[in-house]
Amino acid sequence: MILADALCLDPDRVRRADVRVEGGVITEVGGQLEGADRVDLAGRWLMPGLVCAHHHLYSALATGMPFLPEVPRSFTHMLELVWWRLDRALDLDSIEVSALVGGVDALRRGVTTIIDHHASPNAIEGSLGVLDDALGRLGLRRVLAYEVTDRNGPDGARAGLRETERQLARGAGPMSATMVGAHAAITLSDQRLRACADLARAAGVGLHVHVAEAVDDRGAVRRLLALDALPPGSILAHGVHLADDELRAAGAAGAWFTHQPRSNMNNAVGYAPLARMGDRVALGTDGIGADMLAELQAGYFRSQEGAVGWGPGRWMQALDAGQSLAGQKLGVTLGRIAPGHAADLVVLDPAPGPPLAVENLAAALVFRFGSHLVRDVMIAGEWRLRDRQVVGVDLAALDGRAQVAARAVWERMATRG
Numbered sequence: 114m115i116l117a118d119a120l121c122l123d124p125d126r127v128r129r130a131d132v133r134v135e136g137g138v139i140t141e142v143g144g145q146l147e148g149a150d151r152v153d154l155a156g157r158w159l160m161p162g163l164v165c166a167h168h169h170l171y172s173a174l175a176t177g178m179p180f181l182p183e184v185p186r187s188f189t190h191m192l193e194l195v196w197w198r199l200d201r202a203l204d205l206d207s208i209e210v211s212a213l214v215g216g217v218d219a220l221r222r223g224v225t226t227i228i229d230h231h232a233s234p235n236a237i238e239g240s241l242g243v244l245d246d247a248l249g250r251l252g253l254r255r256v257l258a259y260e261v262t263d264r265n266g267p268d269g270a271r272a273g274l275r276e277t278e279r280q281l282a283r284g285a286g287p288m289s290a291t292m293v294g295a296h297a298a299i300t301l302s303d304q305r306l307r308a309c310a311d312l313a314r315a316a317g318v319g320l321h322v323h324v325a326e327a328v329d330d331r332g333a334v335r336r337l338l339a340l341d342a343l344p345p346g347s348i349l350a351h352g353v354h355l356a357d358d359e360l361r362a363a364g365a366a367g368a369w370f371t372h373q374p375r376s377n378m379n380n381a382v383g384y385a386p387l388a389r390m391g392d393r394v395a396l397g398t399d400g401i402g403a404d405m406l407a408e409l410q411a412g413y414f415r416s417q418e419g420a421v422g423w424g425p426g427r428w429m430q431a432l433d434a435g436q437s438l439a440g441q442k443l444g445v446t447l448g449r450i451a452p453g454h455a456a457d458l459v460v461l462d463p464a465p466g467p468p469l470a471v472e473n474l475a476a477a478l479v480f481r482f483g484s485h486l487v488r489d490v491m492i493a494g495e496w497r498l499r500d501r502q503v504v505g506v507d508l509a510a511l512d513g514r515a516q517v518a519a520r521a522v523w524e525r526m527a528t529r530g
């Protein structure tokens with residue numbers, strides 16, 4: 114297939130060109146490519162598919178859930194009041210609906226890969242398989258993990274590890290990979306953190322864990338290091354309250370950080386030490402949908418207010434880091450419109466305005482782009498969103514199913530507490 118006459122937007126190169134896609138990969142980019150099966154993009158914008166580096170798809174049915182019974186006194190108290198009540202109310206059906214609802218949202222935002230962190234203490238067995246299959250039906254690339262935790266007792270923790278092993282045994286490929294998930298150092302015993310790290314090392318994958326999201330979890334990296342529980346390639350989500358020695362040590366251990374500015378603001382946990390986190394910082398949403406452009410924009414404005422020193426170019430780099438991180442986990446090359454890179458591409462309707470160039474692309478991402486421009490999404494050479502319609506999904510039927518599942522989840526939250 115040839116995507117003809119596209120304005121190709123790479124962070125380091127902007128040019129009008131034709132793009133040849135064969136076998137799910139970009140094989141040629143240039144002027145006047147010959148071949149049948151042409152799609153004329155007529156100068157529309159083309160950019161690499163976006164990556165959400167830290168998501169919780171299980172929260173897709175949360176909007177409208179019962180309001181807080183009391184004002185949370187701390188971050189941990191809020192987890193108890195809201196998120197842990199929600200995850201306990203999930204069953205395999207609502208997990209599947211959440212994945213489909215969240216996956217459809219991702220496609221419409223131009224997201225082609227989701228790195229998810231899942232929890233469902235009353236439906237652990239088979240949960241990652243359900244997520245994997247649902248996202249697979251939408252054609253999304255995914256990196257899955259189950260949040261192992263001791264907060265539901267040792268049996269719950271062991272079940273989380275077993276589910277991880279089960280999913281690891283399904284095997285990894287360019288569309289789906291598994292990491293070992295751990296909720297956060299505060300909810301895991303030393304023994305359990307070691308078990309998670311041992312499993313991650315044995316499988317050759319990293320740990321995906323929340324660290325120092327709030328003051329309650331201060332010292333998390335120091336503890337992981339003391340337990341020898343930070344395997345290379347791990348994802349440390351948030352890191353808002355990490356001390357300088359922890360930031361340096363995590364960097365030296367080859368860990369990635371993910372930054373979720375909207376979630377941090379929503380939970381009032383504080384401001385992450387972005388300027389001291391090094392180069393391996395990717396962006397996530399922490400379950401607040403999958404709109405990576407909105408996340409980047411919110412993050413940029415908050416960083417301006419905080420005088421952090423991250424200009425638009427640094428934010429574009431963080432978006433780009435998600436491509437490297439996801440590519441590493443899936444064993445594919447992501448993030449550029451160039452030969453040898455996966456054909457994960459987003460077609461956008463141009464927003465009329467000044468000519469786009471390498472020099473102003475980052476500023477345009479902040480001030481001009483938005484997911485309302487997303488028109489088509491291709492993943493591994495297959496159209497998954499075409500003319501703004503999700504391919505192969507009956508949205509009315511999904512909406513009906515989501516409404517039933519959401520009410521059932523909220524009912525369980527209200528009755529089980």
Ligand SMILES: [Zn+2]
Nearest residue numbers: 230323350399
């Ligand atoms: Zn999270």
